[in-house]
Amino acid sequence: MTDQATDAIPDIEPDIPGKPTSASRTTLSHIMTHNDTNLLGTVHGGVIMKLVDDAAGAVAGRHSGGPAVTASMDEMAFLEPVRVGDLVHVKAQVNWTGRTSMEVGVRVLAERWNESAPATQVGSAYLVFAAVDADGKPRRVPPVLPETDRDRRRYQEAQIRRTHRLARRRAIRELREKRAAEGFED
Numbered sequence: 001m002t003d004q005a006t007d008a009i010p011d012i013e014p015d016i017p018g019k020p021t022s023a024s025r026t027t028l029s030h031i032m033t034h035n036d037t038n039l040l041g042t043v044h045g046g047v048i049m050k051l052v053d054d055a056a057g058a059v060a061g062r063h064s065g066g067p068a069v070t071a072s073m074d075e076m077a078f079l080e081p082v083r084v085g086d087l088v089h090v091k092a093q094v095n096w097t098g099r100t101s102m103e104v105g106v107r108v109l110a111e112r113w114n115e116s117a118p119a120t121q122v123g124s125a126y127l128v129f130a131a132v133d134a135d136g137k138p139r140r141v142p143p144v145l146p147e148t149d150r151d152r153r154r155y156q157e158a159q160i161r162r163t164h165r166l167a168r169r170r171a172i173r174e175l176r177e178k179r180a181a182e183g184f185e186d
């Protein structure tokens with residue numbers, strides 16, 4: 001007789017051990033040169049955004065143990081202009097994990113490359129990365145294990161952002177479906 005309990009294929013996925021926030025936290029540092037400027041002579045926002053994406057991508061790859069792609073980038077804030085000769089530090093960590101996605105929080109700091117004055121914060125951003133397999137399909141990520149009170153606050157705030165992202169996507173999809181049903185072409 002078949003033992004249903006032991007022969008049944010489990011419908012839940014095996015747990016993946018969690019990883020602490022500090023295991024993948026990363027800082028990327030770069031000195032800004034004349035190649036990085038916009039027409040006003042300060043550093044181009046796109047240069048900063050690339051550094052942010054690079055640092056966050058490294059964190060997402062380290063946390064998930066493999067390839068991860070940027071799914072979205074939001075709340076990119078530029079707080080102060082960045083100048084040629086600034087040493088820019090891009091600090092990134094996993095704030096929150098879902099099933100296959102991770103929110104990475106990034107802080108951008110700048111200091112003069114040849115002065116000992118403390119660095120000031122010049123920007124911040126939140127990015128969602130999806131871990132993918134060799135076929136580009138989403139794969140599971142280890143749960144992040146917040147270690148400090150600050151990590152726990154960031155985790156809770158990331159959950160709020162996640163709720164708003166999903167609600168916004170759903171509301172826009174529903175509006176488009178409604179307009180299509182009403183005969184609008186665009």
Ligand SMILES: CC(C)(COP(=O)(O)OP(=O)(O)OC[C@H]1O[C@@H](n2cnc3c(N)ncnc32)[C@H](O)[C@@H]1OP(=O)(O)O)[C@@H](O)C(=O)NCCC(=O)NCCS
Nearest residue numbers: 068069070071072097098099100101128130132136138165
């Ligand atoms: C990101 C991508 C893998 C998602 O694939 P998909 O088939 O839509 O898969 P899913 O809907 O299951 O989404 C996977 C996860 O990403 C999250 N996600 C997908 N799109 C998102 C978005 N725009 N914002 C926030 N999260 C998003 C989902 O919520 C899900 O998370 P969860 O498993 O933790 O709940 C796919 O859209 C893709 O490959 N995009 C291109 C990525 C890219 O080229 N980036 C730039 C270069 S790295």
